[in-house]
Amino acid sequence: MGLVVGLINLICCAFYVVLFLRLLISWFDLSPYSAGARLVLPLTDPMLKPVRRLLTPLQRHLPLDISPVAIFAAIEIVRRVVTWLLMR
Numbered sequence: 001m002g003l004v005v006g007l008i009n010l011i012c013c014a015f016y017v018v019l020f021l022r023l024l025i026s027w028f029d030l031s032p033y034s035a036g037a038r039l040v041l042p043l044t045d046p047m048l049k050p051v052r053r054l055l056t057p058l059q060r061h062l063p064l065d066i067s068p069v070a071i072f073a074a075i076e077i078v079r080r081v082v083t084w085l086l087m088r
Helices: 002-027 035-054 067-087
Strands: none
Touching: 002 035, 002 067, 035 067
């Protein structure tokens, strides 16, 4: 089970890195046509778009896009639950 847990942790860390790169792209207003953005945007858009739709009513009152925070939290919760289930 240790190998499976390690693989799950590695996949989650990869998601964290890609999502963080997406945050950097949006903060620094980089061109979506740059090489890095063309790699990161297609990986993160499928995760972010549904969450943005769900958070639209809340987003109207906030100046920040909090959908990446929700994704970070969801990934961490899933990682912990799956790890806990596998280690039982």
